[in-house]
Amino acid sequence: MQALIFEQAGQIRVGEVADRAPGPGEAVLEMRAASVCASDLRVYRGEKYAAPGVVPGHEMAGVIVAVGEGVETVQPGSSAAVYPIISCGGCAFCRRGLRNRCSSRQTLGYDRNGGLAERVLLPAALVAQGHAVPLARGAGFERAALTEPTACVLNSLESCRFRAGASVAILGAGPMGLLHIVLARALGAGAIVVAEPVESRRAAAEAVGADAVVDGDPDTLRGAVAEATGGEGADVVIVSVGLNGLTETALSVAGRQSSVNLFAGFPPESSATIDVNALHYAEVSLTGTQNATPDQFRRTAALLPSLNGLEQIVSHRFALSEATQAYESRRDPAVLKTLVLPDDQLG
Numbered sequence: 001m002q003a004l005i006f007e008q009a010g011q012i013r014v015g016e017v018a019d020r021a022p023g024p025g026e027a028v029l030e031m032r033a034a035s036v037c038a039s040d041l042r043v044y045r046g047e048k049y050a051a052p053g054v055v056p057g058h059e060m061a062g063v064i065v066a067v068g069e070g071v072e073t074v075q076p077g078s079s080a081a082v083y084p085i086i087s088c089g090g091c092a093f094c095r096r097g098l099r100n101r102c103s104s105r106q107t108l109g110y111d112r113n114g115g116l117a118e119r120v121l122l123p124a125a126l127v128a129q130g131h132a133v134p135l136a137r138g139a140g141f142e143r144a145a146l147t148e149p150t151a152c153v154l155n156s157l158e159s160c161r162f163r164a165g166a167s168v169a170i171l172g173a174g175p176m177g178l179l180h181i182v183l184a185r186a187l188g189a190g191a192i193v194v195a196e197p198v199e200s201r202r203a204a205a206e207a208v209g210a211d212a213v214v215d216g217d218p219d220t221l222r223g224a225v226a227e228a229t230g231g232e233g234a235d236v237v238i239v240s241v242g243l244n245g246l247t248e249t250a251l252s253v254a255g256r257q258s259s260v261n262l263f264a265g266f267p268p269e270s271s272a273t274i275d276v277n278a279l280h281y282a283e284v285s286l287t288g289t290q291n292a293t294p295d296q297f298r299r300t301a302a303l304l305p306s307l308n309g310l311e312q313i314v315s316h317r318f319a320l321s322e323a324t325q326a327y328e329s330r331r332d333p334a335v336l337k338t339l340v341l342p343d344d345q346l347g
């Protein structure tokens with residue numbers, strides 16, 4: 001079958017990959033939509049590990065076309081979004097439901113072949129844990145492919161003790177910053193202020209529901225947050241682009257009892273200088289999040305049909321045979337989330 005192959009940093013290509021029937025406990029998903037994540041781009045740039053030769057892609061939805069002996073959680077013909085983490089089920093994190101933090105976790109698209117392929121062999125452990133999650137009615141495959149990134153955003157907001165009415169400042173309006181706007185809005189956020197240097201991304205931020213959108217200048221952002229929050233500072237501050245200096249900027253717009261989340265990955269060896277007393281006296285939480293729990297993934301799957309603005313986050317679609325373009329095109333900041341679809345779906 002056809003798939004995108006990650007050879008090594010800086011080298012990806014579309015080629016033939018061996019395909020087989022599912023063994024006991026396994027299932028095969030026919031990919032109908034898969035999206036490319038910023039972390040896939042980081043792997044491509046050599047900033048993050050993935051196994052050489054692996055098929056990338058951890059954001060995917062499709063149809064189960066075959067199941068192996070003993071599979072009970074999914075049936076052939078059913079549509080599913082895939083929670084891409086394979087966990088042991090028995091370690092301290094897994095027992096608390098935090099399978100995304102499993103000490104021996106493996107992830108589709110990094111350690112095992114993922115979604116940028118005609119078909120995906122879902123490992124027995126993933127299937128047994130119910131990580132092929134049935135699609136909610138009306139979700140559609142393109143939306144469903146965004147379940148994983150949206151669940152990561154839910155994890156981000158929940159780690160920030162987000163509640164309805166909370167004011168939110170978001171640094172960076174790339175696809176994940178935009179997803180934060182969409183989800184925070186849907187969950188009842190108060191004022192949402194966004195900082196983004198690229199004009200087309202500022203326009204996208206406004207289109208999906210931000211109240212105030214400013215350029216990347218830290219003073220302008222501080223002014224906008226002060227204005228939106230009556231001088232209090234934001235309740236939730238999200239750093240959704242990993243640039244040096246942004247942690248400091250984020251802390252400078254954080255209010256008392258607020259949370260600042262480093263959602264983005266940063267280049268290796270990045271650091272920040274923080275005024276620790278500012279954190280102490282204002283009781284600010286500084287946190288980081290990565291991926292999501294299976295529970296957050298399921299709740300996101302149920303929420304997807306009702307989320308406004310998701311379509312505006314997908315700017316380009318590519319056929320699987322052109323999947324390298326779904327990576328290369330992302331160099332252009334006007335490009336947002338890129339989807340990869342089966343060749344026959346794009347005609």
Ligand SMILES: [Zn+2]
Nearest residue numbers: 037039059149
């Ligand atoms: Zn992702």
Ligand SMILES: [Zn+2]
Nearest residue numbers: 088091094102
């Ligand atoms: Zn575990």
